[in-house]
Structure formats: C-alpha cells, structure tokens
Amino acid sequence: MLIKYFLKLKIAKKIRYVLGNYRFQREVEKVKFKRQATGFDEAHKIGLLYDATDEQDYEVIKSYVKSIRNERKDVLALGYVDKRELPKNQFAQYGLDFFTRKNLNWHLIPCNPIVTNFINEPFDILINLSSNSCFPLRYIAATSHARFRVGRFDKKSTFCYDLMINAKSNTSIQDFLKLADNYIRIIKSKHGSTTI
Helix, strand or coil: CCCHHHHHHHHHHHHHHHHHHHHHHHHHHHHHCCCCCCCCCCCCCEEEEHHHHHHHHHHHHHHHHHHHHCCCEEEEEEEECCCCCCCCCCECCCCCEEEEEEHHHCCCCCHHHHHHHHHHHCCCEEEECCCCCHHHHHHHHHHCCCCCCCECCCCCHHHHCEEEEECCCCCCCCHHHHHHHHHHHHCEECCEEEEE
C-alpha cells in the first residue's frame, strides 16, 4: 500500500515537471532582452542563484557576498531551499534571500514576490551556481532581466545562459564559484566589443 502511494507521488511530480517545462519553454520564448557580455570590472550589480538546501553552501555564498561587497559591488543572492520550510539557522538578511518548495506553483515554477523582484532586477552579471537539474533556479536564470547570464554547461540549457562553463557534475558550489569568478574577471568589455 505504501509503495503504491509513493509511486503515485513520483508520477504526479513527473507530470508536474513535464507541464512546468512546457510552460517554461513558452515563457522563455517571450523574453526579449538585449544581452551583453560584461566583465567584473564593468559590473555594478551582480546576482547569484544557488541551491541553499545544504548549510555549507549557504556559508560559502555568505562569504563570497561579503568579499564582493568589499570590492564596492552591489550583490544579491537568492537561494532555493528544497524543503517546505526554511531551516531555523538560515534566515534572510540584506542581500541574501530565500525561497522554498512552498513558494512553487503546481508547475514547479517559483511564484513569490522575492523571486519576481529578483527576475526583474537588471543585473550586470547573473551567475547560477546550481546544477541545471534544479528546475526553479534554471527558470529564474532563463527569464532574468540580467544583461549577462553565467551558468554550468548543459546542452539542454543553452538558452538560459550567455556564458556556460564546463564543469563536472560533482563540482562543489565553492569550486564552481571560483571558476565563474575567474572567468568574469577575465572578460573585458570596451565600447560594445568584448574580449575573453
């Protein structure tokens, strides 16, 4: 009886994902923004997306946000916690926001004012640090109003990013963040032309 119940739940989630992905594709087609490669030096506002389910990853992001602020950059980080409720030791603070499973609609698409504001923010650079298997974060990256979107390489997600970095699937957030940071610091943009 219990096996049947879990099987139904798994099938229901798969159906939600398929329908959500269909809706996601349609919404992405509507998104028309001028994208431009932007390097760290030229960037004023940086956005970070990450899976905040693991507390250690949250600490890595907190540390990176602090270091970027020390370089006089405005930075906002949005973490997705794959649970119904936010853990007690994780709380929103200036520049570090969260959303949870409770903030997803039936199609698994985020529907929360914090997420909507993040999507509408015209970041100079947006970095998605999660794997592309995290549907809500992939959705945010694809529909973002950011000028330049950076994420992990995935053939199915080429429309989500302007720069994709090839990293092993088991690369930690800390290691991928170092890679992404190195790449955006190499990019130099002058008068509309970009060099890497």
